[in-house]
Amino acid sequence: MTWLHLYARFLCAATLLLIAAGGMVTSTGSGLSVPDWPNSYGYFMFSFPLSSMVGGIFYEHGHRLIASSVGVLTIGMTVWLWRVETRRWMRRLGVIALAAVILQGLLGGITVLYFLPTAVSVSHAGLAEIFFGLTVCLALFTSTGWRRSGAASTHDAVARDATDVTTAALATALPVVVYVQILVGATMRHTGAGLAIPDFPLVFGGIVPPAWTFPVTVHYLHRLGAGLTAMVVFTTAGRLAMRQRDRPDLLRPAVSLTLLVLIQIGLGGWTVLSGRAPVINTAHVATGALVLGTSLLLGLRVNRHRFPDARQADASPPHAAALTAKEVARGAAI
Amino acid sequence: MQQRNLWTALSILALATTVACGGGGEGGGDAPAAAPAAPAFDPATAGNVSGMVMFDGELPAGEELMMNSDPVCAMSATNKTSDTFVGSDGHLGNVFVYVKEGLEGQRFPPASGNVELNQQGCRYTPHVMGIRVGQTLTITNSDPTLHNIHASPSANDEFNMGQPIQGMTFERTFDTAEVMVPFKCDVHGWMNAYIGVLDHPYFAITGTDGMFDLNALPPGDYVIEAWHESLGTQTQNVTVATGQTADVSFTFAQ
Numbered sequence: 001m002t003w004l005h006l007y008a009r010f011l012c013a014a015t016l017l018l019i020a021a022g023g024m025v026t027s028t029g030s031g032l033s034v035p036d037w038p039n040s041y042g043y044f045m046f047s048f049p050l051s052s053m054v055g056g057i058f059y060e061h062g063h064r065l066i067a068s069s070v071g072v073l074t075i076g077m078t079v080w081l082w083r084v085e086t087r088r089w090m091r092r093l094g095v096i097a098l099a100a101v102i103l104q105g106l107l108g109g110i111t112v113l114y115f116l117p118t119a120v121s122v123s124h125a126g127l128a129e130i131f132f133g134l135t136v137c138l139a140l141f142t143s144t145g146w147r148r149s150g151a152a153s154t155h156d157a158v159a160r161d162a163t164d165v166t167t168a169a170l171a172t173a174l175p176v177v178v179y180v181q182i183l184v185g186a187t188m189r190h191t192g193a194g195l196a197i198p199d200f201p202l203v204f205g206g207i208v209p210p211a212w213t214f215p216v217t218v219h220y221l222h223r224l225g226a227g228l229t230a231m232v233v234f235t236t237a238g239r240l241a242m243r244q245r246d247r248p249d250l251l252r253p254a255v256s257l258t259l260l261v262l263i264q265i266g267l268g269g270w271t272v273l274s275g276r277a278p279v280i281n282t283a284h285v286a287t288g289a290l291v292l293g294t295s296l297l298l299g300l301r302v303n304r305h306r307f308p309d310a311r312q313a314d315a316s317p318p319h320a321a322a323l324t325a326k327e328v329a330r331g332a333a334i
Numbered sequence: 335m336q337q338r339n340l341w342t343a344l345s346i347l348a349l350a351t352t353v354a355c356g357g358g359g360e361g362g363g364d365a366p367a368a369a370p371a372a373p374a375f376d377p378a379t380a381g382n383v384s385g386m387v388m389f390d391g392e393l394p395a396g397e398e399l400m401m402n403s404d405p406v407c408a409m410s411a412t413n414k415t416s417d418t419f420v421g422s423d424g425h426l427g428n429v430f431v432y433v434k435e436g437l438e439g440q441r442f443p444p445a446s447g448n449v450e451l452n453q454q455g456c457r458y459t460p461h462v463m464g465i466r467v468g469q470t471l472t473i474t475n476s477d478p479t480l481h482n483i484h485a486s487p488s489a490n491d492e493f494n495m496g497q498p499i500q501g502m503t504f505e506r507t508f509d510t511a512e513v514m515v516p517f518k519c520d521v522h523g524w525m526n527a528y529i530g531v532l533d534h535p536y537f538a539i540t541g542t543d544g545m546f547d548l549n550a551l552p553p554g555d556y557v558i559e560a561w562h563e564s565l566g567t568q569t570q571n572v573t574v575a576t577g578q579t580a581d582v583s584f585t586f587a588q
């Protein structure tokens with residue numbers, strides 16, 4: 001495990017923490033407790049007295065502090081990649097992550113200054129998940145497992161196995177399905193529709209809502225989306241378990257994903273039944289990010305052979321060997 | 335501030351022009367412009383509306399406010415009970431009673447003085463209040479902690495200002511009549527207040543005795559509305575005659 005990979009993992013974990021902190025801001029309704037931005041009550045962000053972090057300010061200012069730290073970590077990641085990474089697309093990915101985190105900070109500021117318009121708040125939530133996905137990518141692509149699997153292409157046979165195109169297609173679609181489900185959830189959250197359907201698992205005592213107001217509709221879509229996501233996850237995991245037993249790198253995320261989806265549905269129901277208790281609600285947001293991150297990991301591993309740093313099984317071995325040697329040298333240099 | 339004065343002047347000018355051109359529907363400002371459609375009303379012809387707001391049944395107990403998230407509030411606040419349901423012996427307080435219809439097109443002299451909204455003991459005083467269009471609202475932080483003052487009107491401009499230091503004040507005006515403008519503090523989620531903005535002076539807030547008076551109304555037919563933050567609104571029609579006091583009572587229930 002290289003230091004760069006360790007750093008990428010740390011950035012990924014910090015981003016998950018940031019998403020949870022942001023989740024607490026919305027769950028506790030503290031988004032406007034610090035009216036100005038980028039300053040906090042006129043103070044430069046880092047000189048705002050900790051003793052003043054009372055009430056909603058604890059969540060909002062805390063979120064800003066963690067966000068700034070993640071921003072700094074991302075600058076570090078981008079610079080590090082730019083200096084040592086041999087894969088050009090990876091260096092670019094670092095720059096994209098940096099651009100995403102900067103844009104995310106601006107969206108956060110704009111939503112405060114314009115009193116949390118739904119479109120901006122939902123974009124802020126949506127971009128948060130994209131940025132988290134980018135940090136998952138950075139961690140995965142800097143891992144030795146990923147780099148090794150690029151050479152051992154006989155192993156990533158899933159997508160090219162004609163009998164298992166369906167599994168590969170499902171695993172590829174999975175992160176997209178999860179992301180859309182998260183966007184629906186974010187829309188529900190930022191339009192205050194989280195309790196529009198007050199019971200769970202039933203819907204107003206039945207299966208279909210008796211009336212279709214916007215809050216009820218978006219809430220119902222999020223529940224339908226949960227069912228769809230669970231179906232895709234279970235099917236993908238089931239197929240992988242049956243057909244790809246020799247691929248622990250796929251089986252492990254598939255099992256995690258299955259468990260996470262079950263937990264996530266439970267947390268969603270608990271959020272409704274608890275009347276949106278902030279901690280439960282936020283756990284639901286954070287677990288949603290974990291589901292996205294894990295499904296992304298799975299989708300990327302299944303599509304390993306499509307990446308520029310993959311070497312096809314039929315590629316000329318000397319070339320592959322030369323590259324590997326170069327990479328080893330590079331790794332040693334780090 | 336200077337810019338705001340400029341805008342006010344421009345708005346008055348625009349309004350005066352509109353009125354002169356025969357436009358100027360309802361909801362106009364308090365502009366002291368020459369308005370031919372609004373003959374000055376003779377105070378000698380005035381009548382009154384007086385009455386009471388009652389609550390049918392037992393008034394819900396005031397909710398206990400959890401102030402633990404700010405140690406200053408938790409320690410210094412003397413009153414930690416919600417202002418939503420106040421009253422005694424079947425009378426309901428904190429009800430905003432006002433003339434909703436019947437004064438259209440009439441102009442009244444602008445109010446004198448400011449209206450004050452104080453943040454003290456981590457609550458708003460008063461909890462329900464009224465203000466005229468264009469009248470200055472002075473907002474003060476009397477607490478040794480931070481507050482943000484976040485108004486979320488629908489007809490007026492939304493604003494959110496921070497008052498981190500004890501003794502800070504600032505001033506605001508509202509351009510358009512609106513019942514009610516909600517105020518809240520996002521630092522202290524339990525802090526809220528409501529301000530009714532009107533283009534006439536006929537409004538009142540009931541005390542714990544539920545009583546209200548709307549005095550010195552021009553004779554005529556009116557719709558009187560009573561607004562409560564959680565019980566909703568009720569309206570009644572009333573005719574005001576010179577020198578008479580019309581009686582209007584409202585009864586809310588849950």
Ligand SMILES: [Cu+2]
Nearest residue numbers: 481519521522
């Ligand atoms: Cu406050």
